[in-house]
Amino acid sequence: MEHLFVSFPGPFPIQAMYGKIGFYTVTLLIGFGFGYMLEIGGFAKSEKLAAQFYLTDMTVFKVMFSAIVVAMVLVFGAAALGGLDYNRVFVNETYLWPGIVGGLIMGVGFVIGGY
Amino acid sequence: MFFVGGLSVGIFIFSNTVDRISDFWNSSYMGRYTLMDWLHLPTGVIVAGIVILAMFLFWGAEVVENAVNGTKPDKSKTKYKLIGAASISVLALIVAFIGQPTPLERYQKFFPDKAEQLANREVQIEPPELLSYIANDHVRTVMLDVRDEADYNLFHIKDAKNVSIDELPQLSKELMKMPANTLFVVMSNDEARATEAWKILVGESVDNVYILEGGINNWLATYNIVNEEERLKGTAIAFAPPEPIATAATGTDTLRYEFPAALGDQYPAAEPNPEEYEFEFTPKVKLKTKQPAGGG
Known part of the structure; x- marks a missing residue:
């Protein structure tokens, strides 16, 4: 049992805590939940994604930014209260210009793919 | 069909040219770079700022949406939107008020x-x-x-x-x-x-x-x-x-x-x-292998 508490506070080492099967179960559940939410939000329709760029439907923007804001407040709230070790939270590394160019390519692809 | 064709051509072009762009691809590396590092502001200020920015942008997005579509603002959900906005703002202010722990x-x-x-x-x-x-x-x-x-x-x-x-x-x-x-x-x-x-x-x-x-x-x-x-x-x-x-x-x-x-x-x-020299000491170092960063 002792190893369960070694890295408290979070992020929790799911694989060390519950083993491989547990790790897959947790990731599968989160992935399924995420996909389900996108699906019922209508995000599986390319028209909806493209509509964002024609400024006729701002749902994508609102959902994504809401998710960012909620996650941000919860992450830093947990860190402030001592429940999360922010230094160990994965932050994707920044490659500034490649990131900008890649984002543009993906955005253009969204619009074209959505007709 | 058209879509799959485009996909295949894209993959083909990418895989054959990726070596040439890899210099650019790996350029301007900044590591773990966050808004706090960029703006040199306390985390709480950033959190509160982003939340306020978000509220403003949500409002702006709906204004734009209505202007483009030529529709009138839908007032039926205003109450829920205000409740949501108020609660996230209060939470953000609490986070800013508590502040992040010092080392x-x-x-x-x-x-x-x-x-x-x-x-x-x-x-x-x-x-x-x-x-x-x-x-x-x-x-x-x-x-x-x-x-x-x-x-x-x-x-x-x-x-x-x-x-x-x-x-x-x-x-x-x-x-x-x-x-x-x-x-x-x-x-x-x-x-x-x-x-x-x-x-x-x-x-x-x-x-x-x-x-x-x-x-x-x-x-x-x-x-x-x-x-x-x-x-x-x-x-x-x-x-x-x-x-x-x-x-x-x-x-x-x-x-x-x-x-x-x-x-x-x-x-x-x-x-x-x-x-x-002879190494006479009580060994104390226990090298711990790295725990990968979680929550990616």
């Missing part, structure tokens, strides 16, 4: 086991153990000398880096990126300041940080061996009367030795030949 607070809150190890003197390594790791090619040893620059210039162990305590929180981000087999050793004249530095690094979640037991004074007591000729000419570091190892509690954290000149790492004691 020392994090050390006290998150690492009670480390405090125990410190008290049991499990993290203070003897000079021979440090020397054995300097000589060990399988382990990268990073020595952080947290004394004043003046003391550092008088004498320091070869390859030790002079850093001030204030720089440590920023430096810890670099240290965390180093390979898992990296050993960090902090040192001061005795142990007091090194212990402060150790607490900050531990609080910043850096693994494998140890303190040089008895600090530079103890290192010199162990390795400052000069011959009679040098001693009489006054070109060697003076002997200090033997004293028990000064801990953080007992030491004054001042340099007990006298130096003929500020030669830094040019003294023999700065770089003792590992082959000339």
